[in-house]
Amino acid sequence: MPTSEQTAVHAARFSDRMEQGELAIVRRAYAKHVLATAGVDDARVEAGFAAVRREHFLGPGPWLIPRWSRPYVPTPSDDPVYLYQDALVGLVPERSLNNGEPSLHAMLIAAAPQPGEHVVHIGAGVGYYTAILAHIVGESGRVTAVEFDSGLAVRLAANFSGHPNVRSLQGDGAQIEFDPADVIYVNAGATQPSDIWLDRLNDGGRLILPLTSDKGFGENPENIPIQRRGAVFGIKRRGNEFLAKWISAVAIFPCEGARDAESERALGAAFEKGGWERVTRLYRRGDLPDEQCWLNAPDWALAYA
Numbered sequence: 001m002p003t004s005e006q007t008a009v010h011a012a013r014f015s016d017r018m019e020q021g022e023l024a025i026v027r028r029a030y031a032k033h034v035l036a037t038a039g040v041d042d043a044r045v046e047a048g049f050a051a052v053r054r055e056h057f058l059g060p061g062p063w064l065i066p067r068w069s070r071p072y073v074p075t076p077s078d079d080p081v082y083l084y085q086d087a088l089v090g091l092v093p094e095r096s097l098n099n100g101e102p103s104l105h106a107m108l109i110a111a112a113p114q115p116g117e118h119v120v121h122i123g124a125g126v127g128y129y130t131a132i133l134a135h136i137v138g139e140s141g142r143v144t145a146v147e148f149d150s151g152l153a154v155r156l157a158a159n160f161s162g163h164p165n166v167r168s169l170q171g172d173g174a175q176i177e178f179d180p181a182d183v184i185y186v187n188a189g190a191t192q193p194s195d196i197w198l199d200r201l202n203d204g205g206r207l208i209l210p211l212t213s214d215k216g217f218g219e220n221p222e223n224i225p226i227q228r229r230g231a232v233f234g235i236k237r238r239g240n241e242f243l244a245k246w247i248s249a250v251a252i253f254p255c256e257g258a259r260d261a262e263s264e265r266a267l268g269a270a271f272e273k274g275g276w277e278r279v280t281r282l283y284r285r286g287d288l289p290d291e292q293c294w295l296n297a298p299d300w301a302l303a304y305a
């Protein structure tokens with residue numbers, strides 16, 4: 001039996017915030033769980049999730065976590081251990097703008113960067129996933145992170161001051177100038193690929209593109225299944241051709257500057273019709289026969305062949 005003194009010491013130790021050494025172990029377990037949930041087996045992605053300190057990016061706790069039962073629930077304390085779960089964390093809760101779900105990002109990131117590559121991260125928020133991307137591309141690679149919201153962009157820039165391989169920019173990632181990229185990782189819901197994303201993709205480069213209908217974010221009173229609200233496509237450039245593949249269903253914060261009513265209508269009709277998993281190509285023209293297309297917008301299409 002422990003003495004009462006030993007019990008008191010034990011209780012005191014366990015009421016303290018976790019130490020960095022303990023958190024490093026928690027992060028390793030978190031990385032394994034996140035990748036298992038995502039169905040991803042990739043040592044580089046796992047190492048990124050195990051290495052990057054989420055609390056460094058999200059600022060001081062307690063943090064707000066959205067739950068099904070109530071909109072946001074604060075973590076019990078500011079112990080960073082509460083950040084190492086597969087959960088969204090509020091960044092600007094009043095706008096339902098969150099640090100994204102780790103397993104979704106693990107799945108999308110696994111489809112993309114290699115060491116030494118240039119990644120452009122659109123909708124970087126305060127940079128937690130930017131840091132994981134930077135870890136994956138390593139010192140020989142680099143990341144350009146773009147955030148539209150000026151308050152978040154200030155925090156993004158501060159989080160990467162002194163990091164030579166991460167450049168942060170404030171602006172509209174659907175318009176802003178950036179160097180040719182091997183990977184463009186978009187973290188907000190567009191209705192169409194912006195021209196610059198396709199133009200600046202290197203040959204062999206990949207665009208990770210969430211497309212959402214007008215039902216692709218926020219309340220869902222009609223109970224529309226997520227598969228009919230939004231979809232992430234992986235677009236791979238081959239010369240002047242663009243191969244396309246459905247990766248995942250998604251509901252995500254809208255992308256400023258990359259939404260238009262006509263594409264939104266075309267997307268709504270495409271989600272209604274189904275068949276997104278048979279898409280193989282993206283075309284930058286609007287004159288294809290309907291039967292060849294899942295989505296046929298006035299000047300672009302997602303097609304089966």
Ligand SMILES: C[S@@+](CC[C@H](N)C(=O)[O-])C[C@H]1O[C@@H](n2cnc3c(N)ncnc32)[C@H](O)[C@@H]1O
Nearest residue numbers: 099100123124125148172173187188253255256
């Ligand atoms: C779902 S949040 C994700 C933030 C971040 N990736 C994370 O997980 O912490 C989407 C972000 O995209 C940003 N955003 C929306 N439109 C944008 C645009 N055109 N260019 C750059 N950022 C944009 C929003 O301000 C928001 O921070």
